[in-house]
Amino acid sequence: MIEGSGAFHGTGPTDLVRTEVYLKTLEKMGYHAIALGGDAFNFGTDFIRNQIKTLKTPFLSVSVHQGEAKELLGRPYLIKELGPVKVGILALTAPPPSRNQIQAEGVEISDPLAGIKKYLPAIKREANLIVVLSDLPEEENRSLISEFDDVQVILAARGNIPVENVNHAVIVSPDQKYLARLDLWVDHNGRLLRHDFKWGYLSMDIAPDPAIEQFISQAYGAAGKDRAGQAEARRRFSDQALEQDRDNGYVGAESCRSCHETEYRAWKGTRHSRAFDTLRDVQRHFYPDCISCHTTGFGYPTGFQMGQAVGRLAGVECEVCHGPGRKHTFHPETSQLRRTIPASICLACHDKERTPGLEEQKELFFGRISHKALTQ
Numbered sequence: 001m002i003e004g005s006g007a008f009h010g011t012g013p014t015d016l017v018r019t020e021v022y023l024k025t026l027e028k029m030g031y032h033a034i035a036l037g038g039d040a041f042n043f044g045t046d047f048i049r050n051q052i053k054t055l056k057t058p059f060l061s062v063s064v065h066q067g068e069a070k071e072l073l074g075r076p077y078l079i080k081e082l083g084p085v086k087v088g089i090l091a092l093t094a095p096p097p098s099r100n101q102i103q104a105e106g107v108e109i110s111d112p113l114a115g116i117k118k119y120l121p122a123i124k125r126e127a128n129l130i131v132v133l134s135d136l137p138e139e140e141n142r143s144l145i146s147e148f149d150d151v152q153v154i155l156a157a158r159g160n161i162p163v164e165n166v167n168h169a170v171i172v173s174p175d176q177k178y179l180a181r182l183d184l185w186v187d188h189n190g191r192l193l194r195h196d197f198k199w200g201y202l203s204m205d206i207a208p209d210p211a212i213e214q215f216i217s218q219a220y221g222a223a224g225k226d227r228a229g230q231a232e233a234r235r236r237f238s239d240q241a242l243e244q245d246r247d248n249g250y251v252g253a254e255s256c257r258s259c260h261e262t263e264y265r266a267w268k269g270t271r272h273s274r275a276f277d278t279l280r281d282v283q284r285h286f287y288p289d290c291i292s293c294h295t296t297g298f299g300y301p302t303g304f305q306m307g308q309a310v311g312r313l314a315g316v317e318c319e320v321c322h323g324p325g326r327k328h329t330f331h332p333e334t335s336q337l338r339r340t341i342p343a344s345i346c347l348a349c350h351d352k353e354r355t356p357g358l359e360e361q362k363e364l365f366f367g368r369i370s371h372k373a374l375t376q
């Protein structure tokens with residue numbers, strides 16, 4: 001099991017959290033190696049050094065050096081014994097400007113071909129099948145095969161052809177969103193006889209591993225509490241009187257339920273009540289950018305708190321539309337909530353890209369969430 005590319009996607013603070021969690025998950029899953037692609041430096045050199053130090057999974061590259069002595073940042077190669085076959089795995093990192101490498105201070109990415117030339121003899125002595133993880137452009141992978149006879153398999157981080165035979169070898173370019181499985185048949189000398197390449201994707205019929213699921217949920221929870229994510233929050237409806245009242249606050253749909261059971265049940269049946277589960281399903285429940293429309297009161301002291309994985313205010317609850325209800329809950333007769341909801345409230349989340357036509361067909365969309373209509 002090898003991570004060939006895409007592990008370090010993005011550059012923002014939330015991407016960094018996701019990357020940390022992702023790498024740790026690979027380790028827990030028992031991955032054999034992670035290639036140091038050009039994007040491994042997206043979060044700075046210290047970040048990647050730390051990961052190399054703390055994770056048991058080895059990081060590979062023959063072309064990333066550091067320090068005066070120009071020693072390798074990762075490991076040059078890995079020998080993996082699979083039954084009678086010894087597989088040698090090495091990774092090539094493309095030098096800039098081949099990719100938009102950012103913040104790669106303190107490291108030097110040298111010519112990857114010089115790297116492979118240097119280590120190939122040693123690998124050949126130990127292994128009878130050689131697999132290269134390549135960050136190079138498609139064309140260069142093809143010439144690599146012609147130049148280095150011993151390379152039988154290239155797992156390419158870039159390229160549009162999923163699987164391609166070149167001479168005696170095979171190049172596969174797995175799409176980043178999929179798990180690619182490559183079965184190889186080799187003879188006693190390690191010569192490649194046949195191969196079979198399949199995509200696998202994480203569909204709903206693959207049950208989540210409980211331990212991994214728990215780890216992910218804890219890690220995101222802790223990260224969410226830790227980071228300045230809450231500060232990134234864009235408060236919604238801050239122009240409204242109820243939201244501006246500092247003595248007021250959010251109480252959650254369960255508190256409204258005791259007096260408004262009918263409305264509660266109608267609301268529970270809409271997707272608004274499950275809006276946070278939707279984010280959890282796609283593992284974006286710790287992204288401030290997503291949370292603001294899929295929860296209630298995010299950014300307010302009594303509103304949804306980042307890092308929360310379930311529970312109060314996780315979803316588009318009553319108080320999104322009607323306003324924070326603490327005062328109303330204690331003094332229902334005198335303290336009014338928003339009774340009529342203007343379409344502008346809806347449009348704060350249902351922008352034109354997401355929900356075309358809401359403004360023009362107000363009745364239709366209001367009808368779909370109307371407590372009365374849903375109760376009937």
Ligand code: HEC
Pocket residue numbers: 251252253255256257258259260318319322324325326328329332333334335336337338339
């Ligand atoms: C203790 C009981 C109680 C709780 C808890 C309660 N309400 Fe009410 N609510 C009432 C009563 C009683 C009225 C009718 C008030 C009136 O007619 O003046 C009312 C009226 C309303 C109205 C109509 C608008 C208005 O002010 O006339 C809305 C909307 C509403 N409640 C929403 C909520 C929401 C949202 C919550 C939770 C944050 C909530 N209520 C919690 C008792 C309650």
Ligand code: HEC
Pocket residue numbers: 269270271272274275276278279292293294295316320321341343345346347348349350365366368369
């Ligand atoms: C805080 C942001 C927010 C506000 C405000 C909001 N919505 Fe939504 N709405 C959502 C989200 C998010 C979903 C999708 C939930 C999901 O599928 O996870 C949604 C879903 C819906 C749906 C599909 C519901 C279903 O059960 O099929 C309708 C209809 C809808 N909203 C109408 C409205 C209307 C009308 C208003 C204003 C009265 C409104 N929304 C206000 C965020 C919001």
Ligand code: HEC
Pocket residue numbers: 278279282284287289290291292293294348349350351354355
């Ligand atoms: C500006 C408010 C807003 C933001 C920000 C937002 N969403 Fe949504 N999202 C909505 C609304 C509104 C809907 C319902 C659209 C509809 O069906 O009319 C929705 C629906 C969804 C759905 C279910 C419907 C679908 O398209 O499959 C998913 C999944 C989703 N959002 C994920 C996300 C993720 C992930 C992010 C962050 C990258 C995000 N949302 C950020 C408002 C928002």
Ligand code: HEC
Pocket residue numbers: 253256257260263264265267268272316317318319320321322339340341366369370371372
């Ligand atoms: C997406 C926005 C939205 C959400 C979420 C929402 N409501 Fe409403 N609610 C409305 C609208 C719009 C009306 C006005 C219905 C009308 O008069 O057409 C309304 C009306 C009401 C009323 C007045 C009685 C009625 O049915 O007209 C009460 C009480 C109420 N809501 C309580 C709640 C409670 C409690 C919740 C949460 C369990 C909730 N609402 C969630 C939009 C919302």
